Amino acid sequence: MNAVEKLAAKNSVNKFICVGLDTDIEKIPRHLLTSKNPALEFNRAIITATYKHAAAYKVNFAFYEKDGVNGFKLLSDTLTLIPPDLPVIADVKRGDIGNTSGMYAKSVFDHFKFDAATLNPLMGKDSLQPFLNYKDKLNFILALTSNPGADDFEKLELNDGSFLYQKIIEKVNEWNDNNNCGIVFGATNSSELNENIKMFDRLAVLLPGVGAQGGSLPDVVNAFKKENRKNYLINVSRGIIYKSNGNDFAEQAEYELMRMNKQVQLIIDS
Amino acid sequence: MNAVEKLAAKNSVNKFICVGLDTDIEKIPRHLLTSKNPALEFNRAIITATYKHAAAYKVNFAFYEKDGVNGFKLLSDTLTLIPPDLPVIADVKRGDIGNTSGMYAKSVFDHFKFDAATLNPLMGKDSLQPFLNYKDKLNFILALTSNPGADDFEKLELNDGSFLYQKIIEKVNEWNDNNNCGIVFGATNSSELNENIKMFDRLAVLLPGVGAQGGSLPDVVNAFKKENRKNYLINVSRGIIYKSNGNDFAEQAEYELMRMNKQVQLIIDS
Numbered sequence: 428m429n430a431v432e433k434l435a436a437k438n439s440v441n442k443f444i445c446v447g448l449d450t451d452i453e454k455i456p457r458h459l460l461t462s463k464n465p466a467l468e469f470n471r472a473i474i475t476a477t478y479k480h481a482a483a484y485k486v487n488f489a490f491y492e493k494d495g496v497n498g499f500k501l502l503s504d505t506l507t508l509i510p511p512d513l514p515v516i517a518d519v520k521r522g523d524i525g526n527t528s529g530m531y532a533k534s535v536f537d538h539f540k541f542d543a544a545t546l547n548p549l550m551g552k553d554s555l556q557p558f559l560n561y562k563d564k565l566n567f568i569l570a571l572t573s574n575p576g577a578d579d580f581e582k583l584e585l586n587d588g589s590f591l592y593q594k595i596i597e598k599v600n601e602w603n604d605n606n607n608c609g610i611v612f613g614a615t616n617s618s619e620l621n622e623n624i625k626m627f628d629r630l631a632v633l634l635p636g637v638g639a640q641g642g643s644l645p646d647v648v649n650a651f652k653k654e655n656r657k658n659y660l661i662n663v664s665r666g667i668i669y670k671s672n673g674n675d676f677a678e679q680a681e682y683e684l685m686r687m688n689k690q691v692q693l694i695i696d697s
Numbered sequence: 698m699n700a701v702e703k704l705a706a707k708n709s710v711n712k713f714i715c716v717g718l719d720t721d722i723e724k725i726p727r728h729l730l731t732s733k734n735p736a737l738e739f740n741r742a743i744i745t746a747t748y749k750h751a752a753a754y755k756v757n758f759a760f761y762e763k764d765g766v767n768g769f770k771l772l773s774d775t776l777t778l779i780p781p782d783l784p785v786i787a788d789v790k791r792g793d794i795g796n797t798s799g800m801y802a803k804s805v806f807d808h809f810k811f812d813a814a815t816l817n818p819l820m821g822k823d824s825l826q827p828f829l830n831y832k833d834k835l836n837f838i839l840a841l842t843s844n845p846g847a848d849d850f851e852k853l854e855l856n857d858g859s860f861l862y863q864k865i866i867e868k869v870n871e872w873n874d875n876n877n878c879g880i881v882f883g884a885t886n887s888s889e890l891n892e893n894i895k896m897f898d899r900l901a902v903l904l905p906g907v908g909a910q911g912g913s914l915p916d917v918v919n920a921f922k923k924e925n926r927k928n929y930l931i932n933v934s935r936g937i938i939y940k941s942n943g944n945d946f947a948e949q950a951e952y953e954l955m956r957m958n959k960q961v962q963l964i965i966d967s
Contacts, residue, residue, distance in 0.1 A: 449797070489793060489800035495808045496769045503765060522817065523759060523790055524844045524910070527719070530759035538765045547792065549819040549839060551846020569819060574794045576821020579868060584856040591850065591861065598849060640794070 434483070434514055434543075434565065434631055438657040441695060442482035443648070444687050445516065445633070446680075447664025448473065448505065449490050454669055456676045469676075470505045473668050476677035478510050480684045485633075485662050486541075487518040506539060516633070516660075517541035520569060522554045529557035536561050543567060545611055545633065548595055552602060562605045565631055570595045573613025573636025592619075596626045609633060614642025614661065620650045632659040638666025644687060648694045663687065704753070704784055704813075704835065704901060708927040711965060712752035713918070714957050715786065715903070716950075717934025718743065718775065719760050724939055726946045739946075740775045743938050746947035748780050750954045755903075755932050756811075757788040776809060784812040786903070786930075790839060792817035792824045799827035806831050813837060815881055815903065818865055822872060832875045835901055840865045843883025843906025862889075866896045879903060884912025884931065890920045902929040908936025914957060918964045933957065 450466050459465040474484070486505065491498035509515055517539065521531040535544045536558075543565035546555050558566050571581050571592040581592045589597075599608050609631030612620060620634075632651075636642035644661065651659050663684075671679035720736050729735040744754070756775065761768035779785055787809065791801040805814045806828075813835035816825050828836050841851050841862040851862040859867075869878050879901030882890060890904075902921075906912035914931065921929050933954075941949035 451800075487793070487797055487800075489791075489797045489804065492804040493800045493808060495773060495804070496766055498804075499766045499769050520793055520817070521759075521790070523757070524842070524905075527757055527759045530721075530757075530763045534759065534762040534765070534768075538763060547790070547817050547819055549817055549850055550842045550844060551849030551851070553844050553846040554842075572794070572820045572824075574820060574823050576823040579821030580819055580861065580864065581821070583861070583864065586854040586856050586858070588856070591853070594850065594853065635794075 434658070434660070438482065438659075441657075441692055442480070442688065443657075443659060443661050443691055444481060444684055445483040445485050445660040445662040446473070446477050446481045446667055446684065447485045447487065447518070447635075447662050448668065449487050449664040450668070451490055456672050456674070458674060464501070466501050467504050470501075471508050472677040473680055474505075474508045476681040477667070477684050478513060480681065480688055481513060483514040483516060483660055484509055485516040485518050485664070487664075502539065514542040514565070516543040516545065516567065518545045520545050520547045521558075522547035522550050524550070525553045525556060528554050532557040532561065536564050543609075545569065548598070552598070555602070559602060559605060559607065562607060565607055565609055567609040567611050567631065567633040568595065568599050570599070570610040571612050571616050571619055573615040573640050573642060577613065577616070593623065593626065596623065596630075599630060600626070603629060611635065613640075614644075614647050615640055617643060617646045617650070620647065624650055624654055624656075628654075628656070630658070633662060634659060635662040635664075637661055638663050644690060645694055648691050652695060704928070704930070708752065708929075711927075711962055712750070712958065713927075713929060713931050713961055714751060714954060715753040715755050715930040715932040716743070716747050716751045716937055716954065717755045717757065717788070717905075717932050718938065719757050719934040720938070721760055726942050726944070728944060734771070736771050737774050740771075741778050742947040743950055744775075744778045746951040747937070747954050748783060750951065750958055751783060752930055753784040753786060754779055755786040755788050755934070757934075772809065784835070786813040786815065786835075786837065787811040788815045790815050790817045791828075792820050794820070795823045795826060798824050802827040802831065806834055813879075815839065818868070822868070825872070829872060829875060829877065832877060835877055835879055837879040837881050837901065837903040838865065838869050840869070840880040841882050841886050841889055843885040843910050843912060847883065847886070863893065863896065866893065866900075869900060870896070873899060881905065883910075884914075884917050885910055887913060887916040887920070890917065894920055894924055894926075898924075898926070900928070903932060904929060905932040905934075907931055908933050914960060915964055918961050922965060
């Protein structure tokens with residue numbers, strides 16, 4: 428089963444929440460710090476508590492790269508803890524000239540064996556092509572992000588009256604020959620989501636920004652429900668993994684994820 | 698001496714060539730493969746042969762990340778070989794939401810202790826701010842890249858008649874409060890370089906694309922000479938480090954770098 432099929436399979440059972448493992452030693456419960464590898468124990472507990480309810484996991488490399496060799500070791504060890512039937516997204520936002528982009532693709536797909544990656548399209552098609560060549564993987568390309576800086580460039584108006592992020596979505600549709608493209612669309616941009624949702628009919632959509640960043644879960648679910656579409660993942664990181672800072676952190680993460688799943692289900696059934 | 702000062706000091710002696718350590722096990726001379734750590738031995742030989750003539754080194758993380766933990770080990774070991782008075786640029790093209798971008802900045806500046814980084818501005822100011830907060834470091838922000846895909850978005854015309862890459866340069870000028878900003882401008886874009894050069898009067902400029910990608914060394918040097926400016930670095934990777942595939946690869950890399958330095962000097966003196 429390739430990444431697109433795995434995503435579709437998960438969504439057929441109405442699982443839409445992707446758990447982001449943005450593991451930060453400064454934020455994990457203090458009682459873990461006495462263990463030999465606190466960050467790994469944290470990830471193990473979170474994964475054990477959430478995997479039955481998660482649609483996917485997302486790992487942002489930044490939280491691992493910050494510790495160099497040890498961080499990459501933690502990343503490798505963490506990946507072995509995730510059940511193989513769950514898609515795992517490398518949130519790397521890579522993009523570079525072709526030759527170099529090929530090395531990044533090898534890192535993400537061949538070395539670490541992720542099912543999907545996030546990519547930055549600024550440098551254009553050839554900067555992403557090595558990733559797009561992996562037919563069984565899924566590539567979420569940044570279109571409109573959830574942060575305030577989205578105004579700086581992504582929302583700039585072009586000379587044909589469209590916005591840069593719309594031009595990106597248009598191009599991603601053109602690049603989708605292998606049916607392995609998706610976009611990243613920040614959940615904080617609720618009105619843009621509703622206005623443009625028909626543009627990503629044939630793309631998988633990853634929506635970060637719910638929770639700590641202020642995006643609304645019901646807004647996202649309703650937008651896709653109106654279109655009768657299920658090809659999306661809502662990423663929640665801090666809102667789940669740091670729900671509690673006590674001994675019950677894993678249990679609370681599980682409850683929070685189950686609560687979100689139920690909230691989604693209620694909207695879909697309504 | 699911080700990175701900006703180091704860069705200025707180097708340029709006062711007319712050293713403008715940055716050597717890119719894009720080390721690829723598939724491309725290094727075959728005779729090295731019998732050694733215990735071929736990639737490290739290659740980097741050691743290249744650095745030993747070139748450091749007296751180089752303005753800086755640039756390390757693209759992709760070539761190291763592709764081997765995960767071992768690649769990051771190689772990266773760390775390589776950095777210890779570079780004399781401390783030479784600026785070293787982390788070519789990472791990072792950019793992410795603030796919280797995450799801060800982790801990337803820790804990776805590049807605190808953990809690996811690079812002097813400078815390349816960044817991708819698509820997500821806007823807050824996605825780069827954690828890097829810009831390091832006053833003694835230098836941040837080269839992608840404006841117009843050297844690859845064909847630059848046409849896809851960077852050269853799009855905005856509704857005010859300017860191009861996206863020009864808007865990026867305008868913003869980078871605004872973000873330069875700490876005098877630690879620069880841009881990446883592909884040497885393959887010779888006419889755009891001449892047309893826009895006055896826009897980056899207060900910025901450091903990193904120009905990749907000379908050599909394997911087809912950019913012209915004299916075109917770049919002449920463009921800056923006309924403006925009486927020396928705040929630039931021309932990056933050459935493959936054109937130097939893979940100049941020869943034989944036993945003389947390090948010697949040939951040194952000659953090629955010296956030849957380029959001489960070519961630059963002749964233009965400046967003419």
